[in-house]
Amino acid sequence: MSIGKFLDEMRKSILLHAISAHFSNGLVPVAVLYLLLALPSDDPFFERTVLHLLVIVLLVIPVSFVSGILDWRKKYHGAWAPVFVRKIRLAGALCILAVCAVSIRFVEPGVMAGDGLLRWVYILIIIAMLPVVVLLGHYGGKLAAGQRQEKFR
Numbered sequence: 062m063s064i065g066k067f068l069d070e071m072r073k074s075i076l077l078h079a080i081s082a083h084f085s086n087g088l089v090p091v092a093v094l095y096l097l098l099a100l101p102s103d104d105p106f107f108e109r110t111v112l113h114l115l116v117i118v119l120l121v122i123p124v125s126f127v128s129g130i131l132d133w134r135k136k137y138h139g140a141w142a143p144v145f146v147r148k149i150r151l152a153g154a155l156c157i158l159a160v161c162a163v164s165i166r167f168v169e170p171g172v173m174a175g176d177g178l179l180r181w182v183y184i185l186i187i188i189a190m191l192p193v194v195v196l197l198g199h200y201g202g203k204l205a206a207g208q209r210q211e212k213f214r
Contacts, residue, residue, distance in 0.1 A: 078128035078132045084125075092115055096111045115163050165186070
């Protein structure tokens with residue numbers, strides 16, 4: 062196979078939304094895990110990793126959102142089915158939570174060292190991201206499964 066044909070095949074088969082969505086949705090559970098490891102140990106390296114993961118998630122969310130909107134318009138002609146409304150709202154919630162968590166951490170770098178209310182707000186925001194990505198994946202899986210079923214009918 063020529064390199065040109067290979068690259069063309071790759072271009073046609075890469076699904077940007079699926080890649081970006083799985084990437085960010087996979088990092089949030091890891092961030093929660095590292096946060097839970099940081100709580101009892103007070104290990105700053107675990108907590109610092111949480112920040113790094115959240116920054117990456119925050120950078121990937123716009124790519125996932127825009128590619129999802131483009132796929133929705135192309136594959137479903139922008140139909141306003143409840144599943145799409147839910148996914149758009151959940152994506153917005155994920156973005157807001159990620160912005161809040163990263164902002165708190167940058168404004169107050171020692172937030173995890175204290176025992177104040179802001180520490181618990183920060184922790185709850187990060188933990189709240191977990192059900193959001195689970196639901197985003199759930200609804201995305203329902204859409205993908207529906208597409209596969211349509212192919213075999």
